[in-house]
Amino acid sequence: MPEQDPLRARFAAYRGDVTDRIDGPGPDAARRTLRRRRRATVVTGAVAVALVVAPIAAVAALRDAPPPGPSTLTPTAEPTWSPSPGPSPDTSRSPSSPAAPDGRITEQQLRAAALDLPAWAGRNCADTTRVTLLPATTGEVDRPYLISVTHGDVDADGATETLALLGCRIGEASAKQVVAFDRDAAGRIVTLGRVARTHEEGDGGFENVRAVAVADGKVRVQVADIQPCCSIPAYWARQQWRTYGWDGERFAQTGGPTTWGRDSRLTDLAISAGPFVLGPADERGRLQGTVTLTVINRGPLDADRVAFQHMEAFGTPDGGDWNRCEPARVQPEWPSCLTEGVPAGERRSWTFRFRLGPEGLQAGLSVWLVHYGTDYRYWPDLTPGDNRVAVRVDR
Structure with a gap:
């Protein structure tokens, strides 16, 4: 019918225009797409299918559908690639351990606490359980007293501990020991362990502790073979610095002399x-x-x-x-x-x-x-x- 020729001509023109728009990609377009896929770390199957199937489906729909009116389609932007996010955190892992408690304890705090002390050597000192320390000026015998404190990290936990020099009077002289104290997670004072004590038997034993220091995670103790008292002059005593370290369970000597040997100042x-x-x-x-x-x-x-x-x-x-x-x-x-x-x-x-x-x-x-x-x-x-x-x- 001649009156339909204008419609057929318009439809043929429109179909040719659409067909040009939706023809499959050529070699250049395919190479660009392949490069994009190689660069991408994650491309979902749905996107790939949509990119291939959508033009074919559109052609079939246009061929079977009645002639459309003027086009209202807006071009869709080409999909852009973005890297996939990294793996999500493993929520099953427990959080890192909290920092070790601060074990810096003052003399006043030590004297106010009821402490468990290691045993003394060769001395009948008072009970070592739930002991309250006396001040250094005490004249009482057989009762532990606090001489001095020093501080440092001695167990490699990153926190400070307290080293206390304790005494127990026996007449004019005193038994002595160096004890390490710390705090537990609740802030209570706990006894970490004994570092050293006087009156141990053997050639390495000593009768006095003169000073305590902490350096590089080690405890340094200045000991003497004699404790001046009872008319014994102070210059008779020989001094040594001995080093002690924490092995995870107890303190043990790691450096310095272990015996005294013969006094080089004496003769027979x-x-x-x-x-x-x-x-x-x-x-x-x-x-x-x-x-x-x-x-x-x-x-x-x-x-x-x-x-x-x-x-x-x-x-x-x-x-x-x-x-x-x-x-x-x-x-x-x-x-x-x-x-x-x-x-x-x-x-x-x-x-x-x-x-x-x-x-x-x-x-x-x-x-x-x-x-x-x-x-x-x-x-x-x-x-x-x-x-x-x-x-x-x-x-």
């Missing part, structure tokens, strides 16, 4: 004596007596000076080698005679004369030998058993 002296020989009485009834003392130095050191003590019981000095004795100095416990020394490996003798009154002699005469230095300090002997001699009296 021995004394012997002849009889105390009494002569006849003079017109006033007084007696004269003479005794000879011999000193041997077995070494290893020279003795700068030697002293004889308790010779007052023999009587009043009355000649002989008293002139070899140094005049008395103003200081307590000056010996009866302080005289020249004896080199190592040698022996020397002194003869002393005394004048005795009519009252006669005291019973049990004896002489003690003591090693002195040039600075007037006196020293113990390596073998003190032969530093005293009993003197027999001959009439």
Whole structure:
């Protein structure tokens, strides 16, 4: 029908235009699409199907549908690629452990708490359970007291712990120990463990703790082999720094000396004596007596000076080698005679004369030998058993 020719012509033109728009992609378009797919980390199947199927379906629909009116379609933007998000967090994992509690404890807080203490060595100190520490000024015996505290991370947990130097008096001296304290998650003070204590048996034992420090996660303890008291001079003591570390269960020594060895300041002296020989009485009834003392130095050191003590019981000095004795100095416990020394490996003798009154002699005469230095300090002997001699009296 001729009246339909205009419609057919319009429809044919429109169909040609649409067909050009929806024809499948050519090689260039396919390569671009492939590159996009290679770059993408995740492309869903639905998108791929839509990109391929949609143009074909559109062609079929247009071919079967009645001629449309003017086009109202707007071009759809080409799909853009975005990287897929990373894997979601694993919510089944437990959160990281909380920070370790702060174990910095003051002296006041320690003294206010009821503490469980490690046992003391060789001392009958009070109960070690639920102990309340006394101040360092206490005069009570057999009761633990707090001397000092220091702080540092000693168990490698990233938090600070407290090191306490504790004492327990026994007369003038005290047993001592270094104890580490911490806090639990609830903030309560807990005993981490003992670092070191005095009066342990063996060559490595010590009788005093002089200082405590923390460095590089280790506990450093200054110990001494002697605790000055009861007229024992402080200079007799030898000091060592020993290092202790936490092994997860207890503290153990990890550095420093483990024994004391022989004191290099001491030597081995021995004394012997002849009889105390009494002569006849003079017109006033007084007696004269003479005794000879011999000193041997077995070494290893020279003795700068030697002293004889308790010779007052023999009587009043009355000649002989008293002139070899140094005049008395103003200081307590000056010996009866302080005289020249004896080199190592040698022996020397002194003869002393005394004048005795009519009252006669005291019973049990004896002489003690003591090693002195040039600075007037006196020293113990390596073998003190032969530093005293009993003197027999001959009439």
